[in-house]
Amino acid sequence: MYQEERMQLIMDHLTNSGRISIEEICNNFEVSRDTARRDLIKLEEQDLIVRTRGGALLPSPIQEFKNYKDRLVIVSDEKKQIGKLAAALVRKGDRIILDSSTTVQACAEFLHADPCTVITNSINSADSLSEKDSIHIRLLGGILHKEHRYVYGASVIEALSNYYVEKAFIGVGGVTKDGLSSDDEEGKVKRKMMEQAEMVIVLADHSKFGRNYFYRFADWSKVDVIITDQLPSASMMDFFEKHQVEVLVPETNEDQEVL
Structure with missing residues (x-):
């Protein structure tokens, strides 16, 4: 079989x-x-x-759209790769939640599903998505964190109670076997976002593993998928398998080392 024929069958x-x-x-x-x-x-x-790492995903359809404004927050190449892979999981017509982390902001920048609805508390993600005509945005209202440009508080959590979505994309400050951690005000919002989603997808670069932040907002029973930039340790991979958490890693280097 010629390569072109095989590639067509792979696409099918x-x-x-x-x-x-x-x-x-x-x-x-x-x-x-x-x-x-x-x-x-x-x-x-x-x-x-x-x-x-280990295969491929079909990306969401790409459409033409206007040039973006300069980003207020610059993210690393590792976070961009994680964000690109996360965006590929969004299907046409999905309703999704994006939290306020910079890695999830990278997902927003690569998001091209036509159409989809995004609920977010991130000013930066809402600004990025406003350039994409087919994406409908629900920006949550609450107390503004001026430095990091997200909203939080009781009104945000109450508003989230009215939404049910297919997927929630959640960033973290720390990842351990005990669970996911972050700042307490952010964590309370993240926890509610996870409760409102059929599928929870955690985005965490390798630097977050083994770190405990101030506030633990979820355990692994709430997580379906984690996307990271390097394969976790063998012990952590065994832990994820035991808890039925799927691990996705962007294929950027055939010779990636485990953490």
């Missing part, structure tokens, strides 16, 4: 299921892992997929 599979693993490509087409990776690299170069 992604259209039906939204994701594919290296193992599925090897088994379905009787090719080596190296051949499967080369197919995915070529598809990624054509902007048709988003590669993950």
Whole structure:
């Protein structure tokens, strides 16, 4: 089978299921892992997929939109890769919650689902999304944190009680086996956001692992997926498997080391 034919069949599979693993490509087409990776690299170069460590996702449809304003918050390349992969999980018509973390802000910048509805307490994310005509924004109202440009407080938590969404994207200050932690006011809002979602997706770069922040706002029973920039330790991977938390890592380096 020619590579072009195999790549088309891979895209057909992604259209039906939204994701594919290296193992599925090897088994379905009787090719080596190296051949499967080369197919995915070529598809990624054509902007048709988003590669993950171990496979690929079908990205949400991309549309033309106006140039963004200069961002008020600059995020690292690692957070951008996490945000790009997170945005690929959003499907057409989804209703989602985005919290106020900078990693989740990166998800907002890559979000192209047409259409979708976003509920957020982040001024920066709302500003970014305002450039995208097909994305409907519900900006929550409350006490403004001037330095970090998000709103919090009882009115935000009360407003969230009225929304039910398919996915919530949550950033963290710290990740340990005991749970997720952050500042207390942020954490109270994050906890409520997680309660209102069918699927909870945590975004955390490798520097957040092993850190305990001031306020623990959730345990792992509330989390469905975690997206990070490096594979966690073997012990942490075993922990995630035990708690049925799916781990997604952007495929940016074939030789990534575990934490």
